[in-house]
Amino acid sequence: MSETAEATHKETTATRGRPAGATRKGLETRVRIIKGAREALEDGGMEALTTRRIAASAGVKLATLHYYFDSKESLLLAVLEDLIADMDSAYRADVALPPEPEDRVEALIRASWRYIQRTRNKQIAQTELTLYALRTRGSEWLAAKQYNAYIDFYGHLVFEDDSDEELRRIGRAVGRQMLIGIDGIILQSYALEDLSASNEDIEALIIAMRGYLRRLMAERAKAR
Amino acid sequence: MSETAEATHKETTATRGRPAGATRKGLETRVRIIKGAREALEDGGMEALTTRRIAASAGVKLATLHYYFDSKESLLLAVLEDLIADMDSAYRADVALPPEPEDRVEALIRASWRYIQRTRNKQIAQTELTLYALRTRGSEWLAAKQYNAYIDFYGHLVFEDDSDEELRRIGRAVGRQMLIGIDGIILQSYALEDLSASNEDIEALIIAMRGYLRRLMAERAKAR
DNA sequence: GTCTATAAAATGATAGAC
DNA sequence: GTCTATCATTTTATAGAC
16 A cells, blocks of 8 residues: 555545544534435436535535535545545455456456446446546545555455565556556446447456466566 | 447437527537537536636627527537547547558557547546536437447557458457547546556557457457 | 626525524 | 524526617
């Protein structure tokens, strides 16, 4: 997680609303609002995402929302942070891990593809939020944090061994490439809605990723 | 372009504003408004994109905008259609085409990568619009049209020969895969802002795409 | 076809009671 | 900490003069 270290210290200043971590109940409400925003975003999209709608979706009055978040912007960034924090648990669930790295890559891609197919609005919402962060001056680091979280996640699933510096590097390279493919397939599969084409694309992606991993491992072996 | 045929007849009803194609000057103003919206979107993002800002950016009064477009929604969809229509000319410019299909794939990816690096806001704007179309009920076909345009474009650049049905199929498969990679790299390169990582990713993408094309051609040869 | 003026509704945010 | 009530703008959209 070395790449995300720099970002971490900033989040507290950029994202939180008024009460740092006050009461137990207060924190629960804060979380409810974030979840409410997430749901409102998922089934209405960015354009329809107003603070009133969020408050309603969270079962809270508009003023309460503003008690916890200075502005709509700070709330949206908090939602993205929440998404990043949840990523791990949301994904790890249904991936069964084979022993061989190449087979893991394949299993990961297949699991992601299943997930993508049944969470269309969630994926679109997440991409909208990422673009929002990329647009919001001073918050680009959040987008970076999100991508690093995914890359670390994929990389770590490919090589559980955490001690070998070189394997970590390879894991991240493969992770980046997998994420590229997955982001690409998200947009294309929703746009084209051509299941047989997408399935063909997934198989091609798997072959490509296996090849990439094999190549990196071969280079590593040769370099010794 | 067979895949986009169905979509084409719909655009007239879904996208246009009031005056069908009236006067010469009228059309020019319509175009100015669309360009204005494009620019406003590029340097402000979806969240800041209001009809007032668009009108100002187009050098037109708000009422004039509404004379040409019934609603903000119809204008945004017209902008996306404009982007689709322009794609061809915007891209074809700086791609020098080698004779061999595999080399063309490589040249295309490199050209796209150069383009991506110098048009950040344009790419983000386009992705925001695509997501908007995917969100707007009844306009998903526009996103499909956009993707098919890109796929046809890439496919046609890989195989100029238009008569061989099988080559067209392969061209489209390669085009889809290239587009997946390019969309993925757009998001990741802007989020991570790690040029050396992105360059590594581009090289991996090129190798993968060459391999994919080679594989498809080998299958074709074997099937005879 | 383009403008000025304005309507009607919605939006982000705050004041202050409880 | 959560609410009711309200402010100050902003937003999309229209009416009607020119």
